[in-house]
Amino acid sequence: MNPVTFLTQMIRIAIPYLFAASGGVVAERAGIVSLTLEGFMLSGAFGAVLGANYSGSPWVGVLTGILAGLIFSLIHAVATIRYRADQVVVGVAINLLAIGVTRFFLKLFFDSSSNSPRVTGFGGNIKAAGFDNPLLWLGLLVAPVMAFVIYRTPFGLRVRAAGEHPDAAESVGVSVKRVRYAAVALSGMLAGLGGVYLALDQHQFTDQMTAGRGFIAISAVIFGRWDPIKAAFACLLFAAAETLQIQLQGSHAIASQFIEMIPYALTIVALAGVVGRAVPPAALGKVEG
Amino acid sequence: MTGSPLAAEIKPTVSGAPWRERAEEALIPPLVALLVALICGDLLILSYGQSPAAVYRLLLEGTWGNAYGFGQVLYKATTLAFTGLAVSFGLRAGLFNIGGESQLAAGGFAAALTGLALPVGTPLILALPLCMIAAGAAGGVVGSVPAYLKTRFGAHEVIVTIMLNFIVLALLNWFIAGHLHVPETLHTPEIHAGVLPRLADISPQFHGSAANLALIVAVLAAGVVWFYLFRSRGGYDLRAVGLQPSAAEYGGISVGRVWLRALTLSGMIAGIGGINYVLGYKHYYEDGFASGAGFMGIAVALVGRNHPIGVLVAAFFFATLSQGGLAIHAFVPKQMMDVLQGVVILAVAVSVPEVRRILRGARRRSDA
Secondary structure, three states: OOHHHHHHHHHHHHHHHHHHHHHHHHHHHOOOOOOOHHHHHHHHHHHHHHHHHHHOOHHHHHHHHHHHHHHHHHHHHHHHHHOOOOHHHHHHHHHHHHHHHHHHHHHHHHOOOOEOOOOOOOOOOHHHOOOOOHHHHHHHHHHHHHHHHHHHOHHHHHHHHHHHOHHHHHHOOOOHHHHHHHHHHHHHHHHHHHHHHHHHHHOOOEOOOOOOHHHHHHHHHHHOOOOHHHHHHHHHHHHHHHHHHHHHOOOOOOOHHHHHOHHHHHHHHHHHOOOOOOOOOOOOOOOOO | OOOOHHHHHHOOOOOOOOHHHHHHHHHHHHHHHHHHHHHHHHHHHHHOOOOHHHHHHHHHHHHOOOHHHHHHHHHHHHHHHHHHHHHHHHHHOOOOOOOHHHHHHHHHHHHHHHHHHOOOOOOHHHHHHHHHHHHHHHHHHHHHHHHHHHHHHOOOHHHHHHHHHHHHHHHHHHHHHHHHOOOOOOEOOOOOOOOOOEHHHHOHHHOOOOOEOHHHHHHHHHHHHHHHHHHOHHHHHHHHHHHOHHHHHHOOOOHHHHHHHHHHHHHHHHHHOHHHHHHHHHOOOEOOOOOOHHHHHHHHHHHOOOOHHHHHHHHHHHHHHHHHHHHHOOOOOOHHHHHHHHHHHHHHHHHHHHHHHHHHHHHHHHHO
């Protein structure tokens, strides 16, 4: 196994996770449960293909993909913040809605129930191994940037306050609702970008193409204890496991199904606190009276 | 994230509010959701240049209008009734079981293994209970893990059940793909015993539809769940914990034990649902047969307002949507129903707290 191919493949696999997990961190730190990342990613992937197909430019696809993620995240935000609906139920609904809407539009725009036509993506130079894709570099930058935003900016302070002590934040004049709207919108755009990367990398949209990646991202958020940098390392770890699984294919050294389980098993272990307990933000998922 | 907020959302009104008020709070949200879904459906149908009235008529004719379509609705409703009962059972104890998908699959797998292990010609009266026990045990084991991790370590059951879905489904895939499949397929050989009669065997009009006697088991299960929840000591404890765990603890109920029991039983109910496909329809376990029915159980429980009768009605409703998609597919893509399912859940989730606020506000005003 060539270590350079291993590393490059691992990074390419990790990029969608890095985008989505950064989004998950910011929404959950603001107190809103992020079971919706899967739906945001899927809608972002479809939005990207729609824009890239009709404009012929991947950059338009990036914008339409972000917009699609944003639209779904605003539905989530209005339902959970304005109407105080249960965040887990709305999360389930958003994911189902994203599957349904992308399927319906796939049929409406491309007359297919499985995949879109081929669209132009970024780069494509074989020697560059995917590193001539600007989104890949953006994906590598997103975690440090989010860490700066969350720990070093006034907005980040408000986000953390909204997720830990919403009452205290309100008492000093912070609008918890507004902060949460912003955080959820940001998470929708970031997870949408994860979907954009995925779709443009594969040059098409396929039905349910995110295939649980949003849940891996949520695992990374929890395993990374709601910290952007730790969550990013969790993304890289999970991507490494996936790369290993691909590289080992056919060797029968270990059944691929067991490598598939690694992110989920590690998340349960982290939650159960076998090696230092993962403690969520105090106000996560609470419905404000 | 302690205790599901949903439990508080859906709990019956405390302190014996009059029957009519409770009925209003329970029934208005699903009706609002139905209205919203109809309007969304109109828009989607119009976006395809078709007439909503004609498409809706086609939908009704293809589902309730003929015995085959109706049989298919009943078949789909059967699995949804089990997963819906499972989710609502957990929610009554304040726990959100999102693991229905893997519990259903594990139950179907265990039922198929039992059906394969029994000798050919085992009478149904013996084979059915054995398969059901195996299915329930498998689902119950999957359900007990998040319950144990919650009571022992405080791990949140929502995340653990989601993660467990992926783990259990991968494990089942490994069993099937690596060990038990008929070559070139992803299913087990046909079972030797435990095959349930179909409705078509009793009444020939249902010919071709998959509806089978598991339907009766589902209705009985709803009855048992109702009796347990509302007429037994254990159910009283369970609902008390769901309403207010700290008060229940203070009142002498062991909250941890109730949680463990609730999620294990919830997993068992979902697991037994596996018999509908395995014993009633295909007569083998196939990888991926659950295909979202476990997740739809959440929608069914929500729309059915966590009451066994409501769950049966909601299961019938969502099964009609799913079968109706096939009936209208020539005119509007069946994918429209996937959209409407999401819309219904979203609309109910939003209107439950909203309707309660509005109704209570109105009552306060009229009292004053």
